[in-house]
Amino acid sequence: MSTTPKTIQIFLPGGSPTGIRVAEITTRIVQVIDVPRKLLSDFLEMPESNEVAVYFLVGESDDGTELNVYVGQTGDLRKRLAKHDADKPFWERALVLISRTKSLTQTHGLFLEWCSLQAIRKVKRYTDLNGNGGSRPHTPAPMEADCLEVFETARTLLATLGHPMFDPVVQAPQDTPPQDYLFCTVSGVDGRGLYTQEGFVVLAGSVGRKENMQSIAGTSNASFRDKLVANGTLSVNGDAVVFTKNHLFRSPSMAAVALLGTTANGWNVWKDKDGKTLDALKRQAIGT
Template identity: 65%
Template sequence: MATPKTIQIFLPDGDPRGIRVAEITTRIVQVIEVPRSLLQSFLKMPESGQVALYFLIGESDDGTDLKVYIGQTGDLRARLLKHNKDKEFWERALVMISRTNSLIKTHAEFLEWHCLQESRRAGRYADENGTKGTRPHTPAPLEADCLEIFETGQILLATLGHPIFDPVAAPVATAKTEELFFCKGSDTNGRGLYTPEGFVVLKGSVGRKENVPSIIDTAHHRLRLRLLESGVMREEGEKVVFAKDHLFRSPSMAAVALLGRNANGWLEWKSAAGKTLHAVKRA
């Protein structure tokens, strides 16, 4: 169960859009967010000389998919300079270090492996690492330290706007019946959850394959094409099926993806009792 936390964010340059250093005030782990354009400024900071775990964050060309590369190093300056030269996709680096400079290579190697597994499990960011990774041998006391470091890093990354390890929706098995909403129509049987981030259409939801003529060549049509191209939806006969949970910024976009037509998601999504999402959440 989540407990209250006090998180401090320090702005070295006084610019909220620049380098940001986040920490839970009672713990030693820090996460430093570095815009790529300010990489040289970060490399002059003493924190860049530590053993570190790092995350390179970027988007696909059309801005619809998030990407992450996870790595660890004992020579952070050299590694980030190499990635700046060789990797095109990333826009920000998130660097996890210890305020007391107490991370060692064994910590970093286990954390890299563990973070790769947890990122893939969450499925929120596309994986740019390309390999499965091998679990390193880690003594039990160090592994316990690493899991505590990971918990802190997970919270700090999400606080900075990068919830790499958080699934877009809690497992359906843990959701209460009254939290589920349904979108039903011709060839459509969708299930979803309204969350603080937006509306999540759940894996296995079924929608219409065909678009109505009025949305052809519109943003709604292009949205459905992207969902198919990215593998979020797959075609099955005359229907489309969601291959995984997917977060939409609004209930209406979630309904459009299923129905293949213009839709007001606040009215299309209904509870098991038949009440609209509007009636349950806004009225």
């Protein structure tokens, strides 16, 4: 994602920050409308619901461990979303991409749908529920250039609204300065991670304990680790588990629990190459 400064405007048609939100970069024609499922009928009365659109239905899995998304495009948004309300129980919000100048066609929509699915599957933040993503649609070169510009705008707006589904959880490891790595290396555990703006990322290839320690047996932490194995984030390898991909945790402590199989204070467990704890590097350093 570009690091160029941007001005983003978010309009609240109902006046509530938890209601329908309309986001746009002020110099561009693209809008993303964030619609809570409960307010779908309100959105379907808005003129924006009568546009050609690409849409993203998003929701958490029942156990809260996965984010799911369904991507679609349509020239009849009202009918399509009403149908999804009736036959797709998983979603909690619809994120609708339209053009303020009514310039999107269904040819644009087909390419943007395909492009979105490729990005979602590459970064693996969200699990897409589309099934077969299809082949790359034939799109004239000038229109494809327009679509890629729309896609980049959508990437920024979706992330601003809390859904960075096209963005890797961390930059490529080879681009990360060695001094930024943090390590968890106790009792056969060999974890490597990064403290980011979104939380703590344990990097692919990190090795943890397979078995849960007595301190978490039968607790939510044990269930949490089991779910990471069940969804493929952790792969069992003998007496160990190995991270199959970079995985974002909300806190350093949950990242440590996933590796160690026991309760842990991640601020003290994660250390840099010189042995300084994350707590010393980030929390104690504030104000010094």
